[in-house]
Amino acid sequence: MLSPLPARAEGSLYFNPHALDARGGGVAADLDAFSRGEQLPGEYWVDIYLNHKRVGSRNVTFVVEDNTLRPQLTVQELNDMGIHTQAFASLTTLDAQAIVTHPGKYIPEATTQFDFAKQRLDIGVPQASLRFDARNAVDPSRWDPGLSAFVLNYNLTGARHRQDGHGVTDNAFLNLGTGINLGAWRLRNNSTYTYTQHKGRPGFQASEERLEDTLGQGSHRRWQSINTYAQRDIQRLGARLSLGEGSTSGTIFEAIQFRGAQLTSDDSMLPDSQRGFAPVVRGVADGSAQITVHQNGYMIYQTYVAPGPYVIRDLYATAGSGDLQVTVREDNGKTRTYTQPYSSVPLMQREARLRYEFTGGRYRSPYAGANEPSFGQASAAYGLSSATTVYGGVTGSADYASGLAGLGKSLGSLGSVSFDATQATARLQDKRTHRGQSYRVQYAKDLFQSGTTFTLAGYRYSTAGFYDFNEANEIAPGATDLGRWGYHKRSRVQVQLSQLLGEYGSLHVNAFQQDYWRMRGTERNASASYNVSLKNGVTLGLTATHSITPGGHGSDRQYALGVQIPLSTLGSSWLTSSTQTGSRHGTSQSVAVNGQALENNNLNYAVRQSYGDQGKGHGGGTHATYKGTNGEVQAAYSYTGSSQQYSAGLRGGLIAHRYGVTLSQPLGHTVTLVRAPGAAGVRVQNQPGIETDRRGYAVVPYATTYRENRVALWPETLDENVDLTDTVKTVVPTQGAVVLAEFETRIGSRVLVTLRTGNEFVPFGATATLFAEQDGTDNGQAIGSGIVGARGELYLSGVPRKARVQVKWGTEAKQSCSAGLSLVDAPSAAWVKTLSAVCAN
Numbered sequence: 001m002l003s004p005l006p007a008r009a010e011g012s013l014y015f016n017p018h019a020l021d022a023r024g025g026g027v028a029a030d031l032d033a034f035s036r037g038e039q040l041p042g043e044y045w046v047d048i049y050l051n052h053k054r055v056g057s058r059n060v061t062f063v064v065e066d067n068t069l070r071p072q073l074t075v076q077e078l079n080d081m082g083i084h085t086q087a088f089a090s091l092t093t094l095d096a097q098a099i100v101t102h103p104g105k106y107i108p109e110a111t112t113q114f115d116f117a118k119q120r121l122d123i124g125v126p127q128a129s130l131r132f133d134a135r136n137a138v139d140p141s142r143w144d145p146g147l148s149a150f151v152l153n154y155n156l157t158g159a160r161h162r163q164d165g166h167g168v169t170d171n172a173f174l175n176l177g178t179g180i181n182l183g184a185w186r187l188r189n190n191s192t193y194t195y196t197q198h199k200g201r202p203g204f205q206a207s208e209e210r211l212e213d214t215l216g217q218g219s220h221r222r223w224q225s226i227n228t229y230a231q232r233d234i235q236r237l238g239a240r241l242s243l244g245e246g247s248t249s250g251t252i253f254e255a256i257q258f259r260g261a262q263l264t265s266d267d268s269m270l271p272d273s274q275r276g277f278a279p280v281v282r283g284v285a286d287g288s289a290q291i292t293v294h295q296n297g298y299m300i301y302q303t304y305v306a307p308g309p310y311v312i313r314d315l316y317a318t319a320g321s322g323d324l325q326v327t328v329r330e331d332n333g334k335t336r337t338y339t340q341p342y343s344s345v346p347l348m349q350r351e352a353r354l355r356y357e358f359t360g361g362r363y364r365s366p367y368a369g370a371n372e373p374s375f376g377q378a379s380a381a382y383g384l385s386s387a388t389t390v391y392g393g394v395t396g397s398a399d400y401a402s403g404l405a406g407l408g409k410s411l412g413s414l415g416s417v418s419f420d421a422t423q424a425t426a427r428l429q430d431k432r433t434h435r436g437q438s439y440r441v442q443y444a445k446d447l448f449q450s451g452t453t454f455t456l457a458g459y460r461y462s463t464a465g466f467y468d469f470n471e472a473n474e475i476a477p478g479a480t481d482l483g484r485w486g487y488h489k490r491s492r493v494q495v496q497l498s499q500l501l502g503e504y505g506s507l508h509v510n511a512f513q514q515d516y517w518r519m520r521g522t523e524r525n526a527s528a529s530y531n532v533s534l535k536n537g538v539t540l541g542l543t544a545t546h547s548i549t550p551g552g553h554g555s556d557r558q559y560a561l562g563v564q565i566p567l568s569t570l571g572s573s574w575l576t577s578s579t580q581t582g583s584r585h586g587t588s589q590s591v592a593v594n595g596q597a598l599e600n601n602n603l604n605y606a607v608r609q610s611y612g613d614q615g616k617g618h619g620g621g622t623h624a625t626y627k628g629t630n631g632e633v634q635a636a637y638s639y640t641g642s643s644q645q646y647s648a649g650l651r652g653g654l655i656a657h658r659y660g661v662t663l664s665q666p667l668g669h670t671v672t673l674v675r676a677p678g679a680a681g682v683r684v685q686n687q688p689g690i691e692t693d694r695r696g697y698a699v700v701p702y703a704t705t706y707r708e709n710r711v712a713l714w715p716e717t718l719d720e721n722v723d724l725t726d727t728v729k730t731v732v733p734t735q736g737a738v739v740l741a742e743f744e745t746r747i748g749s750r751v752l753v754t755l756r757t758g759n760e761f762v763p764f765g766a767t768a769t770l771f772a773e774q775d776g777t778d779n780g781q782a783i784g785s786g787i788v789g790a791r792g793e794l795y796l797s798g799v800p801r802k803a804r805v806q807v808k809w810g811t812e813a814k815q816s817c818s819a820g821l822s823l824v825d826a827p828s829a830a831w832v833k834t835l836s837a838v839c840a841n
């Protein structure tokens with residue numbers, strides 16, 4: 001049997017490009033690389049996998065070595081991926097930016113494989129060659145402090161309230177959050193402005209602020225700085241430093257407002273698998289084995305281990321409790337399972353994990369006239385083992401000193417418990433020294449079989465002489481009668497209970513009781529709620545609350561029943577009906593329609609109507625909020641039988657950066673600035689209402705710190721003269737950063753050009769590089785590339801009005817040519833412009 005193909009290496013096939021030349025005699029491109037299932041060398045955007053685990057995406061340059069495409073990776077890039085480069089002497093002698101194309105020359109048994117069709121680069125190294133990194137850990141070298149920038153958040157609201165017989169009250173409120181980012185430092189201020197004006201009869205007061213007028217006509221204005229602080233992370237300590245006005249965490253001691261300095265460990269810098277509390281799982285495998293961990297019926301971990309002892313330290317923090325079922329499945333088919341009891345209380349830490357907080361400065365009281373002494377506080381918690389945590393701390397000032405010591409302990413199948421005691425000494429306004437103790441107990445247990453989560457906190461019991469730091473400094477100045485002014489907490493008991501009922505819904509109960517020294521009566525509050533999902537998306541909820549306030553204020557009982565029904569005919573909307581009754585306010589019913597509208601659910605709206613007992617207390621209203629790229633606008637109207645209120649609001653943010661000024665929706669603490677120069681009106685995926693402005697900038701107002709954040713643009717929303725080299729970027733911001741997600745754009749036309757060399761087409765498979773041209777010469781910077789088709793066709797995007805394309809189909813000088821492209825006379829309305837050009841040597 002005769003073959004029309006030239007003979008090649010045995011068993012291989014070769015495509016002869018001359019077969020596409022009907023006339024014969026044409027010049028053929030060198031397609032030898034394609035015959036081996038490979039591609040031409042160059043730069044490709046690839047997903048990189050290390051031992052089948054994705055470690056990132058980036059542009060990688062590939063070169064030909066030993067007739068194979070190999071990636072050019074630096075020693076630093078290999079280290080960033082998680083390879084323990086310092087363990088190999090041949091790599092330690094190289095510069096961090098030295099190029100490595102064949103890792104196997106430096107790391108025994110290391111391999112690389114490039115799947116062009118999937119644009120995937122696989123790197124394989126022995127497990128022993130990897131650093132020990134917790135699951136989903138992000139290398140700190142990738143943490144991005146972001147741009148230097150000025151940030152502004154604003155929230156402006158205004159309302160007019162008209163009360164029959166009492167006149168009109170106008171209210172305005174402005175909240176400003178301003179800040180400056182300089183490197184790793186964040187300077188922030190939060191301020192408010194309030195304005196109230198009343199016209200009409202005296203006696204009516206719609207604002208919380210007192211009007212300074214006794215004749216019924218008056219206004220009140222107030223500007224207030226809430227807090228100002230500077231903050232930065234200290235990565236080598238895994239901590240955050242704050243200078244200025246802030247608050248302690250309230251984890252071990254009560255929360256204290258201060259003006260000073262604070263250094264605290266920052267759990268957000270830890271990988272997800274190291275945050276929160278989770279036990280350490282230990283065991284021994286007789287052979288190579290698969291270890292699987294289940295909790296509450298769900299698989300939460302799986303790994304493979306070599307024969308011998310194993311330790312699992314990177315379980316994710318899950319529910320507060322629920323025993324762990326550990327299954328060891330060895331390669332000989334043998335399987336064994338054992339149970340490791342697990343439950344935790346809020347203060348427990350992982351084994352060998354230290355959390356700390358140091359604060360020094362001046363106390364800030366929210367009450368006028370309170371004592372504001374200088375003070376210092378230090379606290380820490382340390383995980384002695386996976387079942388035991390110790391914690392404690394001290395607080396001190398000129399007239400106050402306290403110390404706390406505590407222990408958290410897992411009790412196995414009985415749950416977990418923590419206990420701490422505090423000793424305090426305080427010199428109060430009566431010039432006497434008061435000493436006392438306070439004791440706290442917390443308990444937690446999950447009964448998975450019955451679906452019950454039970455938490456009891458005996459929080460806390462304090463003796464008569466015990467004052468916490470806030471209480472000691474907020475007693476009225478000059479008060480010598482502590483029987484009147486010395487109210488302070490005596491005991492508090494809190495119970496939380498959650499019960500899952502399967503298809504019958506869930507039940508939640510929360511109750512607490514608190515009393516005070518030198519005050520009669522007990523403060524009590526209890527609430528219970530039941531929720532269930534019925535057919536067709538209908539939900540039902542029942543709530544009951546009971547509260548008692550000491551000091552002769554009596555008690556209050558309230559009950560509410562609510563039903564929510566989806567309205568399929570209105571898209572994303574639902575009907576809500578509720579009935580409320582109480583011992584003080586009678587019974588009322590309300591009906592409301594809530595929903596979302598527009599293409600990206602930018603508009604939220606609500607309309608409601610309510611009725612009271614015997615037709616009294618009726619009212620209603622409507623509310624709408626629109627989320628746009630540059631902010632949020634809201635408007636509302638409400639009424640009762642004797643009043644009406646109109647209100648409007650505007651919320652948004654602004655960032656001034658080195659590229660200009662960009663408006664946004666309200667900003668979170670950490671944000672992403674999208675930069676796609678020239679790409680206007682491009683939508684950001686999963687961000688309702690957000691699209692690039694006329695310059696190609698947008699702000700994603702929320703980002704997760706020290707984690708990979710995916711930012712993606714919708715290519716379908718690009719203008720016809722704009723292309724993106726890639727539509728997805730990954731950023732890893734630090735706390736408070738304005739991190740840049742920069743997209744490379746190609747501004748210009750989409751062009752299909754037919755290239756000829758004299759009377760012949762440019763050879764099939766030739767590679768072409770596009771350069772912008774000015775004054776008849778290109779600037780030497782490539783702006784695009786492509787491969788020539790069977791009849792000289794070449795598709796290019798981002799082509800400017802004047803450009804030049806350089807073409808190569810071999811290694812010899814005569815196997816190349818250059819052609820000028822001009823779009824001056826091309827039809828402007830065409831989606832893809834077509835033209836012909838002569839390619840000359």
